[in-house]
Amino acid sequence: MSRKYPTKVISPIIDSMADARVEILIDEATHRWNHSVIDGVFIPEEAELIKSLPLPQQGVEDRLFWPFTQTGTYTSKSGYRFLKSKDESSDSSARAVEDRELWQGIWSLQRACRNSLPSKENLVRRTVIENPLCDRCSCANESALHALWSCGELDVVWEDLTLWNCRNSLSFITFKELLSWLIKHQHHLELFLVTVWSIWTQRNQVRLNKPSCSPHLISQLAKERLQEFQAVNPHPSSIRSAPPTVQKWKPPDHELVKINCDRARFAKENRAGIGVVIRNSEGLVLGSLSKLVLQAYSPLEIEVMAATTALDFASDLGFQRAILEIDSLVLVKVLSDHTEFFSTVDLVLDEIGHKVNFFNELHYSHVKREGNIVAHILARHAIRVSDVVVWMEDVPPPLFPVLLADIAGFS
Ligand SMILES: [Zn+2]
Numbered sequence: 001m002s003r004k005y006p007t008k009v010i011s012p013i014i015d016s017m018a019d020a021r022v023e024i025l026i027d028e029a030t031h032r033w034n035h036s037v038i039d040g041v042f043i044p045e046e047a048e049l050i051k052s053l054p055l056p057q058q059g060v061e062d063r064l065f066w067p068f069t070q071t072g073t074y075t076s077k078s079g080y081r082f083l084k085s086k087d088e089s090s091d092s093s094a095r096a097v098e099d100r101e102l103w104q105g106i107w108s109l110q111r112a113c114r115n116s117l118p119s120k121e122n123l124v125r126r127t128v129i130e131n132p133l134c135d136r137c138s139c140a141n142e143s144a145l146h147a148l149w150s151c152g153e154l155d156v157v158w159e160d161l162t163l164w165n166c167r168n169s170l171s172f173i174t175f176k177e178l179l180s181w182l183i184k185h186q187h188h189l190e191l192f193l194v195t196v197w198s199i200w201t202q203r204n205q206v207r208l209n210k211p212s213c214s215p216h217l218i219s220q221l222a223k224e225r226l227q228e229f230q231a232v233n234p235h236p237s238s239i240r241s242a243p244p245t246v247q248k249w250k251p252p253d254h255e256l257v258k259i260n261c262d263r264a265r266f267a268k269e270n271r272a273g274i275g276v277v278i279r280n281s282e283g284l285v286l287g288s289l290s291k292l293v294l295q296a297y298s299p300l301e302i303e304v305m306a307a308t309t310a311l312d313f314a315s316d317l318g319f320q321r322a323i324l325e326i327d328s329l330v331l332v333k334v335l336s337d338h339t340e341f342f343s344t345v346d347l348v349l350d351e352i353g354h355k356v357n358f359f360n361e362l363h364y365s366h367v368k369r370e371g372n373i374v375a376h377i378l379a380r381h382a383i384r385v386s387d388v389v390v391w392m393e394d395v396p397p398p399l400f401p402v403l404l405a406d407i408a409g410f411s
Contacts, residue, residue, distance in 0.1 A: 261310035262375035275378025311355035
């Protein structure tokens with residue numbers, strides 16, 4: 001997996017799919033990931049990672065790459081850093097196993113919601129066993145909701161009324177209904193998940209005659225476990241400093257057009273946006289575009305896609321001599337130096353290679369964000385667009401003042 005840790009897939013293997021290949025995850029007709037298959041096979045975190053990998057439109061050879069540098073090539077520095085971080089986490093290799101169990105547990109909660117958790121009630125329905133009664137209390141059928149929440153023997157686990165008063169005051173018919181309520185009310189969800197996972201684990205240990213903790217300890221252990229988990233996975237904070245100088249947009253030389261492009265990433269919506277504006281030496285707009293991408297790819301991947309879209313757009317309009325201007329220094333360097341990537345970025349870079357051939361003259365230029373503001377706003381605008389919108393010799397009206405400011409900046 002393209003992440004630091006754990007590097008291998010941890011989603012539980014589905015027996016009937018043990019020999020399946022990656023191609024079953026790809027829709028043959030559209031060359032896109034088949035989201036419903038991926039969501040059904042992998043735990044949510046891994047499903048998201050897979051769906052965020054860009055797929056090329058043409059078939060390409062498989063290749064290996066080193067996942068810890070941006071270019072995908074191994075450097076001894078990155079190797080050292082990897083080993084060091086692995087070292088630091090080696091005392092937590094036991095934790096890795098635990099984390100894996102936790103993820104698998106939370107995955108099985110999803111099964112509880114779909115009512116396919118192997119509770120006794122379900123096993124009876126599938127004629128695996130005959131007696132659906134709960135082993136803990138022997139007085140009700142063991143549904144997922146009963147086994148994890150409503151069984152009287154679990155009173156000791158959910159006894160903290162400052163947290164779980166809802167257990168007494170509300171009644172739920174299915175586990176899914178309970179979980180939906182907790183999600184909707186943002187009700188101690190993490191603690192709930194860890195507690196429920198602990199209950200299910202303890203239940204299975206007892207059934208298998210393996211050592212297990214007393215139900216009295218479950219709630220305390222769950223709280224400690226959650227604290228540990230939060231200490232290792234703090235919420236990321238963003239630190240940004242303001243740019244010291246302002247750089248304005250400049251028009252191209254007489255016989256050239258300037259193509260500015262930018263990207264936006266909408267993490268919450270899992271979408272990305274691309275904005276392109278093409279202007280001549282007088283600063284007049286020849287065309288502009290706003291395009292929605294149905295996946296929040298990595299910033300560099302979207303950057304490359306934005307450049308591909310920009311070149312495509314310019315060549316569609318018949319411009320053969322151009323400057324492609326972007327605010328990513330990395331990408332300008334990549335394009336100018338023909339850097340080869342051995343990573344997923346390469347899949348999208350390949351496509352730029354084809355577009356470049358169309359131009360008789362093509363230069364790359366870097367501008368700071370303030371000089372790329374029109375393209376940036378067009379990229380942000382993409383979230384309001386269903387696919388792609390093009391304005392010929394124009395920009396959307398809200399952009400007029402920005403455009404005028406750009407023109408005023410150079411006259
Ligand atoms: Zn019971």
